Structures are given as structure tokens and as C-alpha cells.
Amino acid sequence: xxxxxxxxxxxxxxxxxxxxxxxxxxxxxxxxxxxxxxxxxxxxxxxxxxxxxxxxxxxxxx
Numbered sequence: 001x002x003x004x005x006x007x008x009x010x011x012x013x014x015x016x017x018x019x020x021x022x023x024x025x026x027x028x029x030x031x032x033x034x035x036x037x038x039x040x041x042x043x044x045x046x047x048x049x050x051x052x053x054x055x056x057x058x059x060x061x062x
Contacts, residue, residue: 008056015049 004010022042025035 006056008052012049012052012054012056015045015052017049019043019045019049 019042022038022045025031026039026042028035
């Protein structure tokens with residue numbers, strides 16, 4: 001069984017991808033207030049996605 005067969009890993013990778021994409025508008029030079037508010041869910045998605053990927057295996061997380 002590979003890591004990509006696990007649904008926790010796939011869910012975590014999807015959350016990491018969405019969280020990374022949400023960071024892009026805030027990095028632009030003329031960022032609006034809405035794009036800075038998008039940083040909160042982006043950080044949450046990245047945190048949860050990293051936790052899901054890190055705890056998906058039987059061994060201890062790194």
C-alpha cells in the first residue's frame with residue numbers, strides 16, 4: 001500500500017494545495033482587505049493538511 005492510496009494523505013494534500021493557492025492573492029502588491037482575510041482559512045487549511053499527512057502512517061510523525 002502506497003501513501004497515495006490512503007484517503008488521509010489525499011485529503012491532506014488537497015488541503016495543502018487549497019491553502020497554498022489562498023496565499024497567492026495576499027502576496028500581490030495591491031492586495032485588498034479581502035485577500036488578507038483569506039490568510040486565516042489558508043493557514044488553517046495548511047495546518048490541517050499537514051497534520052493529516054503527518055499522522056497518516058503507523059509510525060510516529062516526524
